[in-house]
Amino acid sequence: MTLDTASLRVSFALVALTLVVLFYVITYRTGRSAYAAWWCASLALFLVGASAYLLAGTTHQAWANPLGNALITLGAGCVWAGSRSLRRDRHALPRWLLAFAPLVVGVMSLLGDPADDAWSGGEFFLAAMWIQLGLAGMELGVLVRGANADAHPDAYAYRRTVWALLLACCTVAAFYLGRWVAFLAVGPDRPLFTTFFGEQVTTLATTVLLATVSFSMSTLSEEQQKEALRDTAARDGLTGLLNxxxxxxxxxxxxxxxxxxxxxxxxxxxxxxxxxxxxxxxxxxxxxxxxxxxxxxxxxxxxxxxxxxxxxxxxxxxxxxxxxxxxxxxxxxxxxxxxxxxxxxxxxxxxxxxxxxxxxxxxxxxxxxxxxxxxxxxxxxxxxxxxxxxxxxxxx
Missing domain, CATH: 3.30.70.270 (Reverse transcriptase/Diguanylate cyclase domain)
Incomplete structure (x- = not known):
């Protein structure tokens, strides 16, 4: 028995809802690390975006699909920001940069024919997804290369966790790149696209990413908290310089x-x-x-x-x-x-x-x-x- 797209979207929304509640209450509220905050925001945006897609095929599709595209795009931006927050040598992403891709995707989706075309603005949405997830993978790749296995007792577990997250981000980014290329080449209604890059496969791929995030959340959030404590212990309280x-x-x-x-x-x-x-x-x-x-x-x-x-x-x-x-x-x-x-x-x-x-x-x-x-x-x-x-x- 094959689940239809609506059933998969409902399942995805339920998974995202469960994860965002659990990790907000258990992980973020406990340590309030930047990484946990970004991932909780990402899960919430994926949840609301997936819920908006459930209105496809109704009279609300004209606004629901563009909204879903914009929210999912912003969720991918939060994945990028969360990955970047793990690198202590980089500043946080500016808010305008995070808002740029969702704004473009939302506007281009509205400028098409969203009432009749479920894929209005699809090329911009798919491009924004693979670019942002690819950038998240780049941040994690630099983090893996710079991690010192002798830095602390849990270094190997930390690196394995980052590697898992890196692999998941790069895999989903490559998948969205393939979707984008196929969309431009044959359109969303041809068998090549629907078979390999359709909504069912996409929902499953995104669920895999969320599962990997779930696996990594506790380890990476705890490590970020430890880094913050180590940094505080190494700094002069007045000037912020090294002690x-x-x-x-x-x-x-x-x-x-x-x-x-x-x-x-x-x-x-x-x-x-x-x-x-x-x-x-x-x-x-x-x-x-x-x-x-x-x-x-x-x-x-x-x-x-x-x-x-x-x-x-x-x-x-x-x-x-x-x-x-x-x-x-x-x-x-x-x-x-x-x-x-x-x-x-x-x-x-x-x-x-x-x-x-x-x-x-x-x-x-x-x-x-x-x-x-x-x-x-x-x-x-x-x-x-x-x-x-x-x-x-x-x-x-």
């Missing part, structure tokens, strides 16, 4: 890579001048504002491969892999200039002194910090608001 402990953990590996590639680098110590006077005259809240402003200037001046940390109090440390002395001076100037521009009449921000030491393969990271600190001390004692490089002449 001292996290800096040394990350800097050692970055230093070894730079020296192994013969790229060299520089280590910079920075200290806000007359910071105690700022606190005494304007209060500790003003001092906090100065520290936050300095951290913002650091983030604007360095590259993504550089490391910046609050070393303690008003002192900061910056590792610049591959940067020579001239580049270190450029970063110091950019930070000082940026801080001066942020100064206000009611809160004159302090100047900054910098000490720079060149990375030396013969020395440990602690010894490099000591050299940079020696250069910083010379900068403080010779007038402040300047950059001094370590040399043997200024060694204690």
């Amino acid at each position: 001292r402990t996290a800096f040394f953990q990350l800097a050692e590996a970055a230093r070894e890579r730079a020296l192994g590639d013969a790229a060299g680098g520089s280590l910079v110590m920075a200290d806000l001048d007359h910071f105690k006077q700022l606190n005494d005259q304007y209060g500790h809240q003003a001092g906090d504002r100065a520290l936050v402003a300095f951290a913002d200037c650091c983030r604007s001046a360095v590259r993504s491969a550089d490391l910046v940390a609050r070393y303690g109090g008003e002192e900061f440390v910056i590792l610049l892999p591959g940067a020579d002395a001239a580049r270190a001076d450029e970063v110091a100037r950019a930070i000082s200039t940026g801080l001066a521009r942020r100064s206000e009449p009611d809160l004159p921000l302090p100047t900054v002194s910098f000490g720079v030491a060149e990375l030396d393969p013969a020395l440990s990271l602690d010894e490099m910090v000591q050299r940079a600190d020696t250069a910083l001390y010379r900068a403080k004692t010779t007038g402040r608001d300047r950059t001094v490089h370590y040399t043997t002449e200024i060694a204690p």
Whole structure:
């Protein structure tokens, strides 16, 4: 016995409803991870979109089918956004980008003849589906390649879960690509399309994707929560920069890579001048504002491969892999200039002194910090608001 399209759509809607309720209550409300939020939104959109399709063949088809197309398209966009949220090196997708494909699909579906043509705007809908699911697969592929199997005890389980989700996204994306090509080549009414890419096969394929998401939800949401906790533990609560402990953990590996590639680098110590006077005259809240402003200037001046940390109090440390002395001076100037521009009449921000030491393969990271600190001390004692490089002449 073969289920008809309406029966499959009802089954799909019931599955989506069950999953969205379960994962909203159990997974999202427990950890509130971004991944869980995006997938719950995706499930809800697939549910409502599939429900709209149930009105096909009635007098409501004229608005129900375009609405269903737009909602399913937005659901695929949430799949993309959810996959992207697992990558800590990427910003969230802007809302306009998520809204673009559903808007185009909805408008093109309405501009056709949706009252009589169930496939009005179909070429735009199918294109939006395979493109967005393909982009989700790309995000997951980068995540798999960058995952470090030694990063934490559950790394292998995490990678297997991401691989399963990657395979499901790519498979469904390829399926929708095939549907799109067949739709353009022969149309939706020819046996080639109805046999291999018809509504029954599509509903089953999408159900497989939802089942894979269900399998991955708990593992990936839990890992995202753990990453957030690890990131919080590694950050200074005021400035958001790395704390001292996290800096040394990350800097050692970055230093070894730079020296192994013969790229060299520089280590910079920075200290806000007359910071105690700022606190005494304007209060500790003003001092906090100065520290936050300095951290913002650091983030604007360095590259993504550089490391910046609050070393303690008003002192900061910056590792610049591959940067020579001239580049270190450029970063110091950019930070000082940026801080001066942020100064206000009611809160004159302090100047900054910098000490720079060149990375030396013969020395440990602690010894490099000591050299940079020696250069910083010379900068403080010779007038402040300047950059001094370590040399043997200024060694204690």
